[in-house]
Amino acid sequence: MLNSHNDFSPLKEIIVGSATGYLGHDRDLSFDLFHHDNLHFRSDWAYPRLSTAPGLAADRSWKIKQRYADELAEDVEDLAALLTQLGVVVHRPLPLPADAAPIAGFGWTAPPAPALNIRDNTLILGGEIIETPPCIRSRYLETRLLAPVFTCYWQAGARWTTMPRPLLTDTSFDLSYSRDPDTTLGGPTEPISNPQPSPYDVGLEMMLDGAQVLRLGRDLIVNIAHDNHRLAVDWLERHLYDTHGDRYRLHRVWRMADNHIDSMLLALKPGVLLARHEGLRDLLPEAFRTWKLITPPPPSPGNFPVYDDGDLLLTSPYIDLNVLSIDEDTVLVNTDCPELVKALEAAGFTTITVRHRHRRLFGGGFHCFTLDTVRTGECEDYLA
Structure with missing residues (x-):
């Protein structure tokens, strides 16, 4: 039976994403x-113009070297094997077919993406699967690759909900976030401009990723960076109240991250958070500001592969904070981040290391690659 209320209770079942077909x-x-x-091209602050950046084909496809794709697949399979060895039941999505046709919306087409970072488009709350409204067109059908797994949980009694699906025309997006250099989190990047009008425009739409939600039993901390997120969180709050009454308390935090909260802040156990920096305490809901923050030192540049000028980096160097807890005492950490391992062990946690080499190229860590579906325990009130 589907049952997952947080990210740290003893893990029993999980879905691990698939890297098959991830070539660009x-x-x-x-x-x-x-x-x-986090869109970097050689320099942390250099934003590649689509019309001039080397490596970009006329069809907008940014190719990834086959060697990197092969090593990613190897690391993902090692992760799945390790979890199985730890006694966790591991489910897998359907692989993306090699000849998958482009997907299409009203006025746009995009090549489909494999179901790798599966934390993004699904939120598990207790016994409910909530498919969240995607932000990236190429990921619009990604959860269909998870449908066989979701169907099994639904047949066993889980609730299965899909949030309203956006049209994703150019004007669906709140562009103010990327246009204002004083409010974007990544620094002085080139603004995105020239959205094209469409006869299908309906204005700003709901968009939200499950990875924007920090699950703490009854309490849900949700990161909001712009109006697309705000609209979706308003819908989620109404849905939770209509479905569960006052079971959940939803806390909005403003721009703790550009989108996902789980490379900024993760709960390791009740009262303990893994945080990128101490300043995040001030952004937390007041009730959580007394919780302990573990803030590891910055990662060393030597922790990461050296890439060529034409390799596109999608995450900050702090991506390894994206850990996966096996239980309240045990954390799965990237082998290539020894600073984080030492910080967690100094705080009393047992670490299990597994390799993930190209996390900056593919935009995800272990928490991103996984979706925990069964953890022991109920919907606790950790503020009581």
Whole structure:
């Protein structure tokens, strides 16, 4: 039975994403907006113009070297094998077919993405699967690759909900976030401009990723960076109240991250958070500001592969904070981040290391690659 209320209770079942077919990025407006704060081309602050950046084909496809794709697949399979060895039941999505046709919306087309960072488009709350409204066009059908797994949980009694699906025309997106250099989190990046009108425009739409939600039993901390997020969170709050009454308390935090909260802040156990820096305490809901923050030192540049000028980096060097807890005492950490391992062990946690080499190229860590579906325990009130 589906049952997952937090990220740290003893883990029993999990879905691990698939890297099959991940050979490139579709560089359209939706992709660039989503990765706006972390879209790096050689220099941390150099934003590659689509019309001039080397490596970008006329069809907007940014190719990834086959060697990197092969090593990613190897690391993902090692992760799945390790979890199985730890006694966790591991489910897998359907692989993306090699000949998958482009997907299409009203006025746009995009090559489909594999179901790798599966934390993004689904939120598990207790016994409910909530498919969240995607922000990137190429990921619009990604959860269909998870449908066989979701169907099994639904047949066993889980509730299965899909939030309203956006049209994703150019004007669906709140562009103010990327246009204002004083409010974007990543620094002085080139603004995204020139959205094209469409007869299907309906104005700003709901968009939200499950990875924007920090699950703490009854309490849900949700990161909001712009109006697309705000609209979706308003819907989620109404849905939770209509479905569960006052079971959940939803806390909005403003621009703790550009999108996902789980490379900024993760709960390791009740009262303990893994945080990128101490300043995040001031952004937390007041009730959580007394919780302990573990803030590891900055990662060393030597922790990461050296890439060529034409390799596109999608995350900050802090991506390894994206850990996966096996239980309240045990954390799965990237082998290539020894500073984080030492910080967690100094705080009393047991660490299990597994390799993930190209996390900056593919935009995700272990928490991103996984979706925990069964953890022991109930919907606790950790503020009581």
